[in-house]
Amino acid sequence: MKVLVTAKRVVDANVSIRVQSDNSGVDLNNVKMAVNPFDEIAIEEAVRLREAGSAEEVVVVSIGITNCQEQIRTALALGADRGIFVEADGDLQPLAVAKILKAIVDKESPGIIILGKQAIDGDNSQTGPMLAALAGLSQATFASELTIEDGKAVVTREIDGGMETISVPLPAVITTDLRLNEPRYASLPNIMKAKKKPVDSYTPEELGVDVAPRLTTLKVEPPSERAAGVIVETAEELIDKLKNEAKVIE
Amino acid sequence: MSSLVIAEHNNESIKAATLVTVAAAKAIGGDVTVLVAGADCGAAADAAAKIEGVDKVLLADNAVYAHMTAENVAALIAEIGKDYSHILAPTTTAGKNYLPRAAALLDVAQISDISGVVSEDTFQRPIYAGSAVATVQSADPIKVLTVRGTAFDAVAAEGGSATVESVDTVTDTGLAEWLKDEIAKLERPELTAANVIISGGRGMQDGENFKLLEAVADKLGAAVGASRAAVDAGYAPNDLQVGQTGKIVAPELYIAVGISGAIQHLAGMKDSKVIVAINKDADAPIFQVADYGLVADLFKALPEVDELLG
Numbered sequence: 001m002k003v004l005v006t007a008k009r010v011v012d013a014n015v016s017i018r019v020q021s022d023n024s025g026v027d028l029n030n031v032k033m034a035v036n037p038f039d040e041i042a043i044e045e046a047v048r049l050r051e052a053g054s055a056e057e058v059v060v061v062s063i064g065i066t067n068c069q070e071q072i073r074t075a076l077a078l079g080a081d082r083g084i085f086v087e088a089d090g091d092l093q094p095l096a097v098a099k100i101l102k103a104i105v106d107k108e109s110p111g112i113i114i115l116g117k118q119a120i121d122g123d124n125s126q127t128g129p130m131l132a133a134l135a136g137l138s139q140a141t142f143a144s145e146l147t148i149e150d151g152k153a154v155v156t157r158e159i160d161g162g163m164e165t166i167s168v169p170l171p172a173v174i175t176t177d178l179r180l181n182e183p184r185y186a187s188l189p190n191i192m193k194a195k196k197k198p199v200d201s202y203t204p205e206e207l208g209v210d211v212a213p214r215l216t217t218l219k220v221e222p223p224s225e226r227a228a229g230v231i232v233e234t235a236e237e238l239i240d241k242l243k244n245e246a247k248v249i250e
Numbered sequence: 251m252s253s254l255v256i257a258e259h260n261n262e263s264i265k266a267a268t269l270v271t272v273a274a275a276k277a278i279g280g281d282v283t284v285l286v287a288g289a290d291c292g293a294a295a296d297a298a299a300k301i302e303g304v305d306k307v308l309l310a311d312n313a314v315y316a317h318m319t320a321e322n323v324a325a326l327i328a329e330i331g332k333d334y335s336h337i338l339a340p341t342t343t344a345g346k347n348y349l350p351r352a353a354a355l356l357d358v359a360q361i362s363d364i365s366g367v368v369s370e371d372t373f374q375r376p377i378y379a380g381s382a383v384a385t386v387q388s389a390d391p392i393k394v395l396t397v398r399g400t401a402f403d404a405v406a407a408e409g410g411s412a413t414v415e416s417v418d419t420v421t422d423t424g425l426a427e428w429l430k431d432e433i434a435k436l437e438r439p440e441l442t443a444a445n446v447i448i449s450g451g452r453g454m455q456d457g458e459n460f461k462l463l464e465a466v467a468d469k470l471g472a473a474v475g476a477s478r479a480a481v482d483a484g485y486a487p488n489d490l491q492v493g494q495t496g497k498i499v500a501p502e503l504y505i506a507v508g509i510s511g512a513i514q515h516l517a518g519m520k521d522s523k524v525i526v527a528i529n530k531d532a533d534a535p536i537f538q539v540a541d542y543g544l545v546a547d548l549f550k551a552l553p554e555v556d557e558l559l560g
Contacts, residue, residue, distance in 0.1 A: 011378070013514075016381065016513065017378050017381050017382065019381075019382050026377075026378060026382055093359060094350070094359070094360070095353070095354060095357075095358075095359050095360075098354060118495075120378070120379065120494070121377065121378060122362075122377055123362065123363065123376065123377055123378070123379065123494065124360070124362045125346045125350070125362060126350035126353070126360050126362060127350075128350075129320065129324070129347060129348070129349075129350040129351040129354070130350050130351065130353065130354035130360075131354075132320075132321075132351060133324060133350075133351040133352075133354035133355050134354050137425075138321055138423075138425035138426045139320055139321070139347070139351065139426075140426070141320070141343075141346070141347045142343060142346075142347070144488070154429070157343075158343065158488055158489070159343045159344070159431075160342050160343045160344070160442075160489070160497075161433045161434060161436070161440065161489055162431065162432050162433035162434045162489055163431070163432045163433075164317070164428070164430070164431050164432075165428075165429040165430045165431075165432075166319075166426050166427060166428050166429055167426070167427040167429055168425065168426045168427075169425065177488075177495075178478070178481075178482070178488065178495055179488055214358065214359035214388060214389055214390050215359050215361065215386050215387065215388050215389070216386070216387045216389070217384050217385070217386055218372065218385045218386065218387055219384070219385045220377070220382050220383070220384045220385075221382065221383050221385075222381075222382060222383075223376070223380055223381065223382065223383050223520075226520065226525070226538075226539050226541075228538070229525070229537075229539075229540045229541040229542055229543060230541070230542060230543070231532075231537070231542075231543045231544070231545060232542055232543065232544050233544075234544075234554075235544065235546070235551050235554035235555050235558060236554075236558060238526065238528075238542055238544050238555070239555065239558045239559065241542055242503070242524070242526070242542070246503075246524045246541065246542070248446070248502050248503040248523070248524050249446070249470060249503065249559075
């Protein structure tokens, strides 16, 4: 079985982003970029499936500007076998990304597709279910446990208030939640080996996909700030303020 | 203009997130239809008909919609929804599961987690864990939206008198099979519905120490939450997580204990009305958003607070 995973290039999770002064977007100049953390979990899960003998090959896709190849190399260093880079400039929205991934699924026929449940830049949480819809496949989102058996994936999903376990026929689209696994770090020998692994490149045109945006971002603003509060000295003072000033407890 | 709101329910009653979603639909304008899909959910449809401002309720009562299985529910929404200008669902784990699938079936974009309605085609939404707010305009004929549970004032659950119509269409994809649920038995209010929340972070040092929070929570009738750091460290289960990757909450009072205030946590709670921070590190970023800060060792402060509350 072949596993297809994604590696979106996003601003590193530890960077505090700044809104551009003309409100056109977020300032990405000289900002550290990384693989979307939820995609890292997807890559780790795919590599574990191969290590456990449930899969033979892990193929990683990244879509976007030329520099996205860095994220493919990271994924290859983490254990993916082969990369696919789809070069596309401009505002790539989830529906367009799902269409590109659908074209790659048609080409590669993976047995399972694992993606992050959301990317930490747009926080959209759409691409996995959209890909599943376009490819006519089953979906198991927010996975915290994945087992492959008899042509099916048994997935425990994080839902409001607890967990749900479902069984989906393969191929299927899985999206990862935090507790699925803890991704490994890439070792230096593996980083060196990753440089020699093959990466194919495509354009959306070559894949026959229209990536024209459906949404226009009119402006991006900083969120409204909260007014500075006060520091109280004791627990007594705190309870007094909550009762008599804020009036939020009785 | 006409909106289709996908209800979240437990077969008997309608969940609060749906009332917020109806409020967003009212802010857009036009008629509001609520779709109640599920198995044996007639009582929920009757409850939906009483929601203030709802014009019509569609009831899709069939075994194939049990547990809101994404494949079947999305196909139903795509089928029914093509006659509406807007399709809305709450930003819950259920809404986030079936709605993007329905949008793709309709070949339209989704705008996730809207926090404001600017006009019928333009919406505000948080990005980068709430570090920025984007204003986004849709060129698609149908606007598919998930609605942030804290961003609109819920409409009243009573006062409406909509008609209930049954939907005959049955969309069975035969794809996924539901096996089981493990829903935590809550002794306290649910995070997204609580008026008061007390959350613990890495500073709690141990899952056992959450008992200190629980004691205070019980006196305040509060829900207990946790930061991602506390969940990652195994102190608390993931369904208590407040933040970008957990629950988004906006209670009247939010008490953050031993939480440093990482962006990802602030994203989930900074719209709370009153924020209290208890942390021994005076430089912790949580104090920048707190209305009341207490710089103290939580292991000393929490028992004191508990005592003071009687």
